[in-house]
Amino acid sequence: MNIDDIVVCPKCSGALKKNADKYHCTKCEAKYKTIEGIPVLIDYDKIPKHLIQQIEYFSNESKDLGADYKIEPWQKSYVDSFVANTNIKKKKSALIIDCGTGTGYIAIELAKLGYNVLATDLTLDYLIRLNHNAKVLGLNDKIMTLCCNAQSLPIKDRAADYFVSNAVLEHLPEDVKAAKELTRVVTDDGQIMVTVPHKLKYISPLLWLVNIIHDKRIGHLRRYDFETLSELFNNFDPITTIYKGHTAKVFLVLLNMIFKNIDKEKIEHIDEKNNNKKIGANNITMFFKKKSF
Ligand SMILES: [Zn+2]
Numbered sequence: 001m002n003i004d005d006i007v008v009c010p011k012c013s014g015a016l017k018k019n020a021d022k023y024h025c026t027k028c029e030a031k032y033k034t035i036e037g038i039p040v041l042i043d044y045d046k047i048p049k050h051l052i053q054q055i056e057y058f059s060n061e062s063k064d065l066g067a068d069y070k071i072e073p074w075q076k077s078y079v080d081s082f083v084a085n086t087n088i089k090k091k092k093s094a095l096i097i098d099c100g101t102g103t104g105y106i107a108i109e110l111a112k113l114g115y116n117v118l119a120t121d122l123t124l125d126y127l128i129r130l131n132h133n134a135k136v137l138g139l140n141d142k143i144m145t146l147c148c149n150a151q152s153l154p155i156k157d158r159a160a161d162y163f164v165s166n167a168v169l170e171h172l173p174e175d176v177k178a179a180k181e182l183t184r185v186v187t188d189d190g191q192i193m194v195t196v197p198h199k200l201k202y203i204s205p206l207l208w209l210v211n212i213i214h215d216k217r218i219g220h221l222r223r224y225d226f227e228t229l230s231e232l233f234n235n236f237d238p239i240t241t242i243y244k245g246h247t248a249k250v251f252l253v254l255l256n257m258i259f260k261n262i263d264k265e266k267i268e269h270i271d272e273k274n275n276n277k278k279i280g281a282n283n284i285t286m287f288f289k290k291k292s293f
Contacts, residue, residue, distance in 0.1 A: 001095075001116050001141070001142075001144065003039060003118070003144045003145075003146060004016070004018055006118065006144075006155055006156055006159045007023070007039060007041060007146065007154050007155060007156070008154050008155065008156055009025035009027065009028060009030055009032075009041070009154060010032075010041045010042060010043045010148060010149070010152050010153075010154040011025065011028055011030050011043045011046075012025060012027050012028040012030070013027075014026055014027025014028055015027065016032070016041075016154075021033065021034045021037075022034065023039060023041070030043075035124060035128075035147075036128050036131065037131070038124065038127050038128065038131065038145045038146065038147055039146055039147065039154075040124065040147040040148075041146065041147065041148050041154035042122075042147065042148055042149055043149070043152060046152070047149055048151075048173045048174075050173050050219065050221070051122060051149065051151075051171075051172070051173070053219065054122065054123075054171055054219050055122055055123050057218070057219060058102070058122075058123040058125075058126065059123055059124075059125045062103075062123060062125040062126050062129060063125065065103060065129065067129065067132060067133075068133070069104070069105075069108060069133040069136070069137065071105045071108075071109065072264065073264045073265045073267070073268045074244075074264075074267075074268055074271075075103075075105045075106075076105075076109070076268075077244070077268050077271075077272065078106065078166060078195065078285070079105070079106055079109040079110065081193070081242055081285060082106070082110070082164060082193050083113070085193070085239060085240045085242070085287045086162060086191045086193065086239075086287060087191065088115065088162060088191075091161060092114060092115070093116070094115060094116070094161035094162060095116050095117075095118060095159065095160045095161055095162070096110055096115055096116065096117050096118070096160065096161065096162040096163070096164060097117075097118045097120065097155070097159075097160040097162070097163045097164065097185065098110070098117050098118070098119045098120070098164045098166075099120050099150050099153075099163060099164065099165050099168055099182070100120065100121055100122075100150060100165065100166065100167065100168035100171075101119035101120060101121050101126060101127070101130060101145075102121065102123075102126055102166075102167070103126065103129075104119060104126065104129065104130035104133060104134075106164055106166060107119040107130060107134075107143050108130070108133060108134065108137065108139060108143070111134065111139040111142035111143050112137070112139065114142070115142065116142055116144075117142060117143050117144070118144045118145075118146060118155075118159075118160065119143055119144070119145050119146070120145070120146045120147070120148050120150070120153070121145075121147065122147065122148070122149055122150070123147075124147045127145040127146075127147055130143065130145060131143075131145055150165075150168055150172060150178045150181065150182075151172055151173075151174050151177045151178050151181065152177070152181065153181045153182075153184075153185055155185045156185070157184055157185065158184075158185065158186065158187045158188065158190075159185050160185055160186055160187065160190065161186070161187050161189075161190055161191075162186075162190060162191055162192065162193075163182050163185065163186050163190065163192040163193075164192070164193045165178075165182060165192065165193070165194045165195070166193070166194075166195045167195055167196070167197075169194065169196050169224070169232075170196050170197055170215075170220040170221060170222055170223065170224070171218075171219050171220065171221065172221070173221065175222070175232060176232065179232045179233055182233075183233070183235050183236070183290075186290060187290075188290055188292070189289070189290065189292075190289070190290050191239070191287065191288065191289045191290075192233070192236065192287070192288050192289075193285060193286075193287050194229060194233065194285065194286050194288070195283055195284070195285040196223070196224040196229065196283070196284060197211075197215070197220060197223045197224070197282065197283055197284075198223060198224065198225060198243070198245075198278075198281050198282055198283055198284045199223045199224065199225045199228075200212075200223060202225065202278055202279055202280065202281060203247070203280065203281070203282055204247045204280060206247075207247065207250060207282070211282070224284060225278075225284060226241055226278070226284065226286070229284065229286050230286075233286075233288050235290065235291055236288030236289060236290055236291060237288060237289055237290075237291055238286055238287070238288055239287040239288060239289055240286075240287045241276075241284065241285070241286050241287075242275045242276075242284075242285040242286075242287075243274065243275060243276065243277055243278055243281030243283070243284055243285075244271060244275065244281060244282070244283045244284075244285065245271065245281060245282030245283045246271055246274045246277065246280045246281050246282070247280040248270060248271070248274070248280075249267055249268075249270060249271040249274075250282060252267045252270065253267065
């Protein structure tokens with residue numbers, strides 16, 4: 001598994017040639033660098049202002065994480081959902097793109113299961129941290145890292161069998177463009193997992209204000225539901241839809257901030273029972289497979 005076999009120029013989709021630690025495009029002559037071994041394939045002329053602000057925000061956030069890898073029960077539940085709701089178990093040698101990997105838990109947990117993962121993020125600091133953790137855990141032959149913009153993926157057509165987009169689309173000024181890019185890089189029998197914040201109309205009004213403040217602070221531009229996500233991925237057929245983060249869970253998490261005596265795994269089990277309930281859910285996760293024409 002070599003990242004140089006998958007990447008293309010983010011400006012013109014031309015083939016890239018690597019020389020020492022730099023890439024150059026054989027078509028438009030653009031040059032790109034690698035930082036700590038990570039290809040930084042970003043067209044900085046076209047990157048929206050909002051995303052520049054997001055890089056700044058998440059670079060700071062990544063510094064607060066500490067170097068060591070840890071996973072919370074709610075994060076584990078997303079990895080378990082991916083394995084349970086796709087046909088990945090039948091495809092041991094598949095390539096999974098974990099777009100907007102952030103703290104990297106999806107990439108690491110899937111690599112632990114033996115899968116090959118290409119983890120991408122716009123925030124380089126997350127990828128440096130992920131590479132460090134992958135090395136510590138002995139998973140660096142399973143995880144590749146790529147710094148890029150999800151709205152123009154510098155990745156060859158049909159390069160990946162699976163695509164995970166976890167808490168990404170709501171941050172992007174042009175989610176339609178990102179959905180098209182996602183569709184392009186997935187194989188014809190590919191499957192995808194998309195998680196986004198759920199529209200406020202499904203959530204208890206008691207939680208609207210805290211959600212609106214959170215959305216603004218973290219840079220969320222919109223929320224979604226089954227209909228808007230299905231429309232965004234109209235080249236795919238929905239497989240399953242899961243709803244997470246119900247009102248009861250949110251209150252238990254808030255209570256736990258004060259009392260710190262409720263088992264986090266128990267909270268996840270309570271939330272899992274509501275996986276098929278649209279009303280009250282703060283997040284929606286949809287699994288799709290590509291439509292066969
Ligand atoms: Zn080019």
